[in-house]
Amino acid sequence: MYCDCLIKDCSVLTANYEVHNDYGIVISGKKIIDIGRSAELQEKYSAGETYIAQGKLAMPGFIDGHTHTSQQLLRGVISDEYPIIYRRFNMPYEASLTPDEVRLCTELSCLEMIKSGITAFADAGGTFMVPMIESISKAGLRATVTKATSDISEGLPQGMSESTAECIxxxxxxxLQYNNHSDGRIKIWFQIRSVASCTGELIETLAQMARQHNTGLHMHMSEYSESVLLTLNKFNMREVEYLDSLNALGPNLLAAHCILLNDRDIRLLQENDVKVVHCPRSNLGKGVTKTPQMIEMGISVGLGTDGTAHSGLSMFKEITAFKHSQIVTWGVPYADNAVMPAKTLLRMATYGGAKALGQEKEIGTIEIGKKADLIFIDIDQPHxxxxxxxxxxxxxxxESADVKAMMVDGNWLMKDRCVLTLDEERLLFEGKNSINVINKRMMG
Ligand SMILES: [Zn+2]
Structure with a gap:
């Protein structure tokens, strides 16, 4: 039988998170059509391309459930700064970006993602959407993207908020214009930046419209105490209760961060099947999430990077920071150090992300019939x-550098750490020039 690509002689991480050696994967078009022992697959198929992946582990690509591609040129600014950084740094920076800078940011971000093994991501809000979408399309990654949406101008730089009607x-x-762009790889979701910057009317309407259009809704949730205190002061409800009163909680809601939750908040997330995404290294400047409790209650949890401005786009580093912070908080005090096992972490960074993006039937595990979104890790190394x-x-x-190759939808985006869809040298050169311009602008 003919197939487009036979990947053979590697280890494969199967859907139950077990590693099988001397295995292979068969791909036709965008999809995985067979998985099994290399020798058997070789007998069964004649392949357009044979990729010998000896010494490598084939696994589903990481899924970054919450990032900000537009913040790629903010790297190195916010470390060691006092809160609340998004008001003091991120928002003024984003408000000043030009369409060309957004294009450069997105390409640089995609470049870093490919080299870090991230095959799909959820962007938490951009300003100039066309250059962003075109850049993701060129890079070949899978994404759900949103337009930054706020209808409360107080505390925001000019240009970062619009009227309620304009936001909608x-x-x-x-x-309507861009959903399912790039052969279905790019989905458009609706966005609420946060309860601090959106009116109840806007939140309620966008949640309802997202349901009507059968798409998702992405928001920052319970990240800072200011948002929890704000709804308590204004509406006598905690943030999650307030969102529930607006009918905003549901299975299509991607709630990023979810740090400052009480038991009732967590119960509401569970009852409404909200998809939680933690961004460990960003979150650890604000608090420690109650993740073992959430997982025990059956809540879907994914991981995100929160963009390069925080700490770069390494899912491996997010995983280790998350594991150790969870152990020291929920493990050590109760002599329960197995509180965040490796398989749970790996599942969060792959399948958990797929669920957050509403695409768990298509991506997130290596299974027959799923999309061929794969990464290949060099496992023959002393570490x-x-x-x-x-x-x-x-x-x-x-480490990110262990990711040697990547394909999305059955197309190679990187081989031998050489990115095939973007010009790495040119992007780094342009990025360095651009960061000087941005620095001068920020410093006034
Ligand atoms: Zn964010």
Whole structure:
């Protein structure tokens, strides 16, 4: 039988998070059509391309459930700064970006994602959407993107808020024009930046419209105490209760961060099947999430980077920071150090992300019929081998540089760490020039 691509002689991480050696994957078009022992697959198929992946682990690509591609040229600014950084740094920076800078940011961000093994991501809001969408399309990644949406101008720089009617119109027009762009790889979601910057009317309307259009809604939730205190002071409800009163909680809601939650908040997220995404290294400047409780209650949890401005786009680093912060908080005080096991972490960074993007039937695991969104990790290295348990070692000691190759929708985006869809040298050169311009502008 003919297939487009036969990947063979590698280890494969299967859907139950087990590693099988001497395995292979068969791809036709965008999809995985077979998985099994290399020798058997080789007998069965004649391939357009054969990729010998000896010494590598084939696994589903990481899914970054919450990032800001537009903040790629803010790298290095916010470390060691006092809160609340998004008001003092991120928002003024975003408000000043030109369409060309957004294009450059998005391409640089996609470049870093490809080299970090991230095959799909959810962008939490951009200003100039056309250059952003065109850049993601060129890079070849999978994404759900949103337009930054706020209708309360107080505390925001000029240009970062619009009238309620304009916000609604812009979200819907973007959806109608660009949803399923790039052969379905790019989805348009609706956005509420946060309860601090959106009116109840806007939140209620966008949540309702997202349901009507069968798309998702992305927001920052319970990240800072100011948002919890704000709804308590204004409406005598905690933030999650307030969102529930507006009918905004539902299975299509991607709630980023979810740090400052009480038991009732968590119960509401569970009852409404809200998809939680933590951004560990960003979150740890604000608090420690109650993730073991959420997982125990069956809440879907994914991981995100929160963009390069915070700490770069390494999912491996998010995983290790998350694991150790969870152990020290929920493990050590109760003699329960197995509170965040390696398989749970790996599942969060892949399948958890797929659920957050509403695409768990298509991506997030290596299974027949799913999209061929794969990464190939060089496991024959002294920091990973020899090992008694490859998944444990990968979650503790894996690095972005270990990701040697990537494909999305069955198309190669990187081989031997050479990105095939973007010009790395040119982007780094342009990025360095641009960051000087931005620095001068920010410093006034
Ligand atoms: Zn964010």
């Amino acid at each position: 119109k812009n979200n819907e027009e973007l959806f 990973l081998q020899p090992t008694h348990n490859l998944i444990n070692s990968l979650m503790e000691a894996g």
